[in-house]
Amino acid sequence: MVLPPYSIERGEKMKKIASKILMAMLAVSFFAVPAAWAENIKVGAILAVTGGASFLGGPEARSLEMLVEEVNNNGGINGNKIELIIKDSAASPEKAISFAKQLIEEEKVLAIIGPSTSGETMKIKNICEQAKTPLLSCGAAEVIVNPVAAYVFKTPQKDSFAVKKIFMEMNKMGISKIAVLAGNTGFGKAGKGQLLKIAPEFGIEVVEVEVYDKKSNDLSAVVAKIKANKDVQAVINWSIVPAQAIVAKNMRQAGWDVPLFQSHGFGNIKYVEAAGAAAEGIIFPAGRLLIADSLPADNPQKALLMAYKKNYEAKFNEPASTFGGHAYDAFTILMAAVAEAGNDRDKVRTAIEGLKNFAGTGGVFNFSAEDHNGLGIEAFQMMIVKDGKFVAYTGK
Amino acid sequence: MTTELFIQYLLAGITYGSIYAIVAIGFNIIYNTTGIINFAQGEFVMFGGMIAISLLQFMPLPLAILLAVVLTMLIGALIEICFIRWLKSPSVLRMIIITIGISILSREVAVHVWGESIRSLPYFVGNEITSIPILGARISPQVLWVVAVSGLMVVCLGVFFKTTSVGREMRACASNRKAATLCGINAENMVTLSFVLSAGIGALAGCVMSPITYSQYDMGTGLAIKGFTVAILGGLGSSGGAVAAGLLLGIIEAFSVSVVPLAFQDAISISILLIILFVRPQGLFGSKEAAGLKEF
Numbered sequence: 001m002v003l004p005p006y007s008i009e010r011g012e013k014m015k016k017i018a019s020k021i022l023m024a025m026l027a028v029s030f031f032a033v034p035a036a037w038a039e040n041i042k043v044g045a046i047l048a049v050t051g052g053a054s055f056l057g058g059p060e061a062r063s064l065e066m067l068v069e070e071v072n073n074n075g076g077i078n079g080n081k082i083e084l085i086i087k088d089s090a091a092s093p094e095k096a097i098s099f100a101k102q103l104i105e106e107e108k109v110l111a112i113i114g115p116s117t118s119g120e121t122m123k124i125k126n127i128c129e130q131a132k133t134p135l136l137s138c139g140a141a142e143v144i145v146n147p148v149a150a151y152v153f154k155t156p157q158k159d160s161f162a163v164k165k166i167f168m169e170m171n172k173m174g175i176s177k178i179a180v181l182a183g184n185t186g187f188g189k190a191g192k193g194q195l196l197k198i199a200p201e202f203g204i205e206v207v208e209v210e211v212y213d214k215k216s217n218d219l220s221a222v223v224a225k226i227k228a229n230k231d232v233q234a235v236i237n238w239s240i241v242p243a244q245a246i247v248a249k250n251m252r253q254a255g256w257d258v259p260l261f262q263s264h265g266f267g268n269i270k271y272v273e274a275a276g277a278a279a280e281g282i283i284f285p286a287g288r289l290l291i292a293d294s295l296p297a298d299n300p301q302k303a304l305l306m307a308y309k310k311n312y313e314a315k316f317n318e319p320a321s322t323f324g325g326h327a328y329d330a331f332t333i334l335m336a337a338v339a340e341a342g343n344d345r346d347k348v349r350t351a352i353e354g355l356k357n358f359a360g361t362g363g364v365f366n367f368s369a370e371d372h373n374g375l376g377i378e379a380f381q382m383m384i385v386k387d388g389k390f391v392a393y394t395g396k
Numbered sequence: 397m398t399t400e401l402f403i404q405y406l407l408a409g410i411t412y413g414s415i416y417a418i419v420a421i422g423f424n425i426i427y428n429t430t431g432i433i434n435f436a437q438g439e440f441v442m443f444g445g446m447i448a449i450s451l452l453q454f455m456p457l458p459l460a461i462l463l464a465v466v467l468t469m470l471i472g473a474l475i476e477i478c479f480i481r482w483l484k485s486p487s488v489l490r491m492i493i494i495t496i497g498i499s500i501l502s503r504e505v506a507v508h509v510w511g512e513s514i515r516s517l518p519y520f521v522g523n524e525i526t527s528i529p530i531l532g533a534r535i536s537p538q539v540l541w542v543v544a545v546s547g548l549m550v551v552c553l554g555v556f557f558k559t560t561s562v563g564r565e566m567r568a569c570a571s572n573r574k575a576a577t578l579c580g581i582n583a584e585n586m587v588t589l590s591f592v593l594s595a596g597i598g599a600l601a602g603c604v605m606s607p608i609t610y611s612q613y614d615m616g617t618g619l620a621i622k623g624f625t626v627a628i629l630g631g632l633g634s635s636g637g638a639v640a641a642g643l644l645l646g647i648i649e650a651f652s653v654s655v656v657p658l659a660f661q662d663a664i665s666i667s668i669l670l671i672i673l674f675v676r677p678q679g680l681f682g683s684k685e686a687a688g689l690k691e692f
Contacts, residue, residue: 054513057512211659220408221408221651225653228401253524255529
């Protein structure tokens, strides 16, 4: 990617601003809360706090609440108070649409963080685009930013990179015939599409494809069906819903021990707990938050990952997940842009596009006019479940 | 299809079927006494599982399950006393709407108490990867627990309703509430008792299935729909019918996977329900005369 010279310069500037924000956040005791705020900056968030995607929206909403409190306790952004308005969409696209309109037209928010799911994001993409309101989605599907819409960004890593990471690993292991299982959510469908599209590039043949319901209770029948196909050398289970843990259990209960690959939607230690002994050996790509402890000290993400993890876990008494991290990234990116551009939708949008080398939980972001995700394939790290924990996967 | 694969599908079908049946039995008890469908039945299942999981931190598994069942029974009694008992000659429709309201309320309470994440009880025997070989196929021991518990429930309920005086009084209320009251039966208490009983059964179901399906605050709706389908299929009010219909539906669903993609599984079960309702509205095992006497 060739960048115009000025953007590199600005990238440096953004980095400085970002580090200033971080400093401000850390120095809790040194700054008193100002008696009067210069201005209230309204930020909207549409998250699936309840409903079928609450495992995404819950940690996301809690992360945002924590961050807003931190920022405001430290004097806000340039003396302006951040006012966060969280709307619970319960993963319903209809609700997401009406909340988006409400936030834009009635609350007149500067920008919207969310929605949690790809399906909802696609429904409000055009609304935000027409209203010229920046949208920082926590949905993972690539279609959100491809084709690029001027006001729409997303923080989770691209699913095509996750797919490529998995296939690269399979090539190393000598696996060429696979089965694909996907959840029937926006994330599952988009991932299934990418898997089928990219597989030929790596010389991999998908011999079985099945989609399961997000509310499945048991999947032993479909596991039996795939297992009966003796060609299958490995299974990819692409899903973000809790039912994905059932696949692992049913496979191992059937006495089937082919390698099981999962998507970055597996990045929540609760899924490992849910699958218990069946989770051992699952290989999947994810952001580095899950293995923050074991990162080398010079990793640009290490400090913020450790801080986020520690603060989140201390405050909410539950393990941090990469999902909450997506909201963390959306918020810190937005704040960095606000610190530079102020309370102006257009300027904030342009400022986000100019962010370079911005370390977040998902990776190091490099936005541009063409890339509204800003993360490369190196944002992913292959991991494996070992003794009920995530560890970096180094191959066999 | 090889024998091994055939048996594997059959076992998967039994797994689904026994889960459906165990929920359907709860529907039947309240239906038998009040003539209404309690759409909050799925929430009793959820409460049972969730309470047991919370209690497990303080006590061994059997005790946690027992206490969870008792507590859910209390919740059932409380719900009946607060929302149903004071109604003066309520219509069936009104009571059904109330139970839908209770179901939404229960989910909200649960999400505030337990949060949105999934939890589960440990496997009663073995762990997540333990399986028992049966004729070349494999099955989780937990499935056998579900099958055994639902079988035991049917037998116990049959004995209770047929031989004990309380059971007979409950059935009398269902047949004709006014006549039962004239005979000196306290119909209101019988309705409370039916809620307590079905809450207890739901809670027990929630505990035995939790290792397989996981427990989550909103698991009730999906289970209630399948359980309701099975209850209708088997003939409302018949516990044995519920088990037979549950297994039938589960096995059909499992085998359907071998011919059509998994995504069509629910479409198949709902189509079967519709066909049954057109051809045999009283259900597979219900009697036509009994169905004719019911309001709903």
